[in-house]
Amino acid sequence: MEHTIALLGFGNVLRAFAELLEQKNPTLEQRYGYRLKVVGISTNSHGRAIDPAGIKLSQALELVRSGEGLDSLDAGWNIQSTPEFIQAVPAEVILEATWLDPTSGQPAIDFVRTALETGKHVVTANKGPVAFAYQSLRDLARQKDLGFLFESTVMDGMPLHSLAREGLLGLEISRIRGILNSTTNAILTRLEEGIAFEKAVAEMQEAGLAEADPSNDVDGWDSAVKIVVLANVFMGGDLRPSDVHREGIRDITLQDAKSALTNGERIKLVCEATQEGGHIHAQVRPLRLPLSDPLANTNYTVCAVSIDTDVLPQVSLIEGPSSPTTTAYGMLVDTLNVLRGRR
Ligand SMILES: NC(=O)c1ccc[n+]([C@@H]2O[C@H](COP(=O)([O-])OP(=O)(O)OC[C@H]3O[C@@H](n4cnc5c(N)ncnc54)[C@H](OP(=O)(O)O)[C@@H]3O)[C@@H](O)[C@H]2O)c1
Known part of the structure; x- marks a missing residue:
């Protein structure tokens, strides 16, 4: 079954996620029956794009690597800010990997809250929302019957949070x-x-x-x-x-x-x-x-x-040697877990 996701940020971690997804989507479909489709990406200075038909990740990676923005991939949505993007993007799960502000956790806390308030599951690699607002975000997610998972915030993709949650x-x-x-x-x-x-x-x-x-x-x-x-x-x-x-x-x-x-x-x-x-x-x-x-x-x-x-x-x-790909893997597992109701 196809599921829709959107990316907040397209830096080291979410670019590695895009590459990993291209590689792993056939396996996810064959083993678990899930295929993930990226329908939106929002960045700070590299523009944003929404396309419900699916964004071609190889093209998005190419554009950002060559220093161009993502706007040319937008299917006419013309969104001007990240909060507006979070509300509008037709995705089941928002993957958040924007900058960490180690003194306040913002603006990522507000991004997570907006996503949950508009009925979207959230997966984040950003320690800010969990270090500064865990209880209120967890409670909001529960109240809305949504997932809020953050495996990659500590020890990258190592299954530390899922070990504690399940084991x-x-x-x-x-x-x-x-x-x-x-x-x-x-x-x-x-x-x-x-x-x-x-x-x-x-x-x-x-x-x-x-x-x-x-x-x-x-x-x-x-x-x-x-x-x-x-x-x-x-x-x-x-x-x-x-x-x-x-x-x-x-x-x-x-x-x-x-x-x-x-x-x-x-x-x-x-x-x-x-x-x-x-x-x-x-x-x-x-x-x-x-x-x-x-x-x-x-x-x-x-x-x-x-x-x-x-x-x-x-x-x-x-943990063995880490990289943006090991962090991206934690986000991929979290995404599958929220979709299969592990919250
Ligand atoms: N790197 C790792 O291995 C690792 C490991 C564990 C956790 N993390 C966490 O994962 C997060 C991302 O790390 P990273 O290495 O990918 O960082 P990065 O390369 O600096 O990328 C950050 C991304 O966030 C975007 N961004 C910043 N403010 C935004 C806003 N207001 N709206 C939308 N997008 C915004 C940036 O946009 P532009 O592209 O326009 O600059 C960029 O694409 C951080 O919170 C970090 O602490 C990283």
């Missing part, structure tokens, strides 16, 4: 620990290899893994937003990133990394959320972990999470 039913989660920022993990690995902090940061910037201003990663902001997502969704918390006790990795020296290794330990930027007596605390800080800890065995850009529950003592997931 940890009825358990009490007392602690979540994670290495959730690949850039800082790679910097710490390079320190162990004798590369100084500034040089390691420069390497990450050259590889496109760190921004020109690396503070979002090295000062722990990205990690703080991610542990808030996990605390709020897995533990029922209502934290904001500013509630997280946060220390970054700027003060870690080559000497620190070396002396940890000599003691059979490794320094990691650990995100942690704990639940005790109804109170949830979250922190992000560099810690020395013994090599026996599963979180210590993460080199370079490998991320990992470990969840303590009252029955299963330590549920751990380790």
Whole structure:
């Protein structure tokens, strides 16, 4: 059966999604009976297009790669803004992957709300709506009997949220620990290899893994937003990133990394959320972990999470190398899940 979807944003993640969909649509149809058709794309500076007959993704990719806008693919809808697009586009599911504002989560929160209010399921890779407005968006989705899924917000396409949603039913989660920022993990690995902090940061910037201003990663902001997502969704918390006790990795020296290794330990930027007596605390800080800890065995850009529950003592997931395609995969699975009623 054919289902309609629309894309909010057409950057790294949703361009990778377009390529993945071209590749996977025949398999989805053959195995599960679903075929996904993109009927609209809206961007900030690359225009927007709606075509209920289906947008040719190879053409959209070509246009954006050659620096042109998407307007030539529009079938006469002539929409002027993203909110107007969300209301008008004849799609069952909106896939949201616009910019993250780590201080407010906007305008993505409003995009998600508008989509739900106009009867569309939402799949997002953007941490903003989940870190700043999870409870109200979840409640709105439930009230409207719609899906609101966000697998790719933490650890890209790894099935972390679906594991918690489907596989940890009825358990009490007392602690979540994670290495959730690949850039800082790679910097710490390079320190162990004798590369100084500034040089390691420069390497990450050259590889496109760190921004020109690396503070979002090295000062722990990205990690703080991610542990808030996990605390709020897995533990029922209502934290904001500013509630997280946060220390970054700027003060870690080559000497620190070396002396940890000599003691059979490794320094990691650990995100942690704990639940005790109804109170949830979250922190992000560099810690020395013994090599026996599963979180210590993460080199370079490998991320990992470990969840303590009252029955299963330590549920751990380790992510292999990530890319926009692994993030896009999480969005593809979420899309199939909302369409088959897994909410
Ligand atoms: N990259 C990853 O691997 C990864 C992993 C996990 C989560 N995420 C999250 O996924 C989201 C997208 O990441 P990305 O790497 O694809 O970012 P990106 O390459 O910067 O793309 C962002 C897209 O959003 C569009 N956009 C911005 N404001 C908009 C608006 N008001 N209306 C419509 N479109 C708007 C931009 O339009 P223009 O094309 O006109 O600039 C662009 O197409 C972010 O929230 C990020 O945190 C990314």
